[in-house]
Amino acid sequence: MKIAILLKQVPVKDATLKVNGDGLWIDEDNVTFEINESDHYGLEEALRLKEKHDGEVVVVTMGPERVKESIKQALAKGADRAIHINSSGYSNPDPIAHAKLLCAAIKDENFDLILSGLQSDDLGYGQTGVLVAEMLGMAHATLVMETDVQDGKIKVKRELEGGWFQSVELPLPAVLTIQSGLNQIRYATIKGIMAAKRKEIKEIAISDLGVSDADASGIQMHKIYLPVKTKQTVVLEGDTADIVSKLVDKLKNEAKVL
């Protein structure tokens, strides 16, 4: 079974973020990066499927030079090789453009299964996996919590709202976007790290992918900003019953916590 994992590198969760000079992105200078959480679960699922059904796991990552660190981490955990689309100097935020570039890089690989995380922890569009499926003409399922590969098809459990799940069967090849928490992520071992040195990382420049509209974007970033904290105090007056009913109303309809 030939499996691709689309893996993105994002700032670590507890990073102290500062908006950069032009107000369009964060200042990356003092930020540490890690594998996007749901992609990490996707990688683990890919490794488990390989262990069960044999085959190959290929890490596919787009990003500047620094993403090599995450690629090496994935190789150390057991992925077999990697494709790195080096996007240094490229800053188009449009997931359609990203999906086109990813497809151009992997279309000749003929993967049986392409996994990605549900969404990235930085931009959070949740689009890339689905777009790749559409562009490559593959079946897809999102919010996947469980996988079960059978002859030429795959059964998945999808997470719906309100504690509901859905069971779906897809023909292979397919694209799945993985929900965090479906498995337990392994740690890289020292032997894995040593073995990763000998694994191939194929580097491709964006300009070599032949995507003529790679710079086209349906999305324009106008401004990013830190959430503004506001504090408002309201004193409820009246007798106890009155105050309680006002409070419940506010909790229900304004704060929406009930």
Place this chain on the structure above:
Amino acid sequence: MKSPNPFDFYNMNALLSDEERQVRDAVREYLRKEVQPEIRDCFREAKFPLHLAKAFGELGLLGANLEGYDCPGLNNVAYGLLMQELEYIDSGLRSFASVQGALVMYPIYTFGSEEHKQKYLPKLAKGEMIGCFGLTEPDYGSNPGGMITRAERVSGGFKLNGRKMWITNASLADVAVVWAKLDGKVHGFLVEKGTKGFQPKPMHGKLSLRASDTSEILLDDCVVPEENLLPGSNGLKSPLMCLTQARYGIAWGVIGAAIACFEESLEYAKGRVMFDKPIAGFQLTQNKFAHMMTEITKMQLLVLQLGRMKDKGEMHHAQVSMAKRNNCFHALEIARMSRQVLGGNGIMDDYVSMRHANNLETVITYEGTHEIHTLVLGEAATGIQAYA
């Protein structure tokens, strides 16, 4: 120019290879997520977290700088970084790994027969077997050459008699490397758990290294087969070579403990307000941090160059003495200082500094006391021995 990282003030990180950084970060992630949460209770309850032995083996933490026999074959700097990450959590964990790797696997690797290597090394590397190293005796610590433990030839093997003390992992061990005099000369013997006359006895009442097993070993007409003699061991030099390996790991390890304490007290001092300002803003506190940061930086640079020399095969044991002596001394000093910065809160085990300080009292003492390493350096400088 951005301000340097207080915990890596001279950017030692930049002097590491990708692989060295990757090893450090992978082990750090595992230890801080999986082991850190339970270490306080281990220390409190005076128990070694035995279930970690196999997990450490799986990750490759045991005998990591040895090659072949299922060992990862890391270079010595990456190995040192492992020790640092282990001791960041607790000196007891680093002691476990040091003993297993440097004091059990190393002598089997260096002085053992091919059969010994095949039989023991893969299992020790995987954490399926635990080992210990019996050199020190109740009356012979700094002067191991005076050991009383004797081996005598008997039909089909050797009979061991004597008593060993302060032996890490002895009560947990499946195999012990026991040093004894045979015809007046020190040799190493492998004694397996359950051998008649081999009795480890846990030592109770320790105020230090509580998350680690420390035991006595009684050897009472303990007969081992002839093939259990380590054939390459020859004189006191052999166990001393093992100690050089372990001391190398200690010199790295204690940096982890020192950084854990510095991180803790720095964070605390920034948040603890007294006389209307954070105590980090007072000169007496800043003096402590300036000192801690300087000493940690010196410790880091010392071991890094030591590791590079070791990888080239150019490391002298006196150079290891310098790093062990200096780094243990300052790690202990930093742990005590951090405890002071924490004020009254610092005596509680919610904070790590006093636990580290207590552990480091052992670490500055074992594997050559501070004083003995001073004499090693004195001899290196003058050419004159001053031990006796």
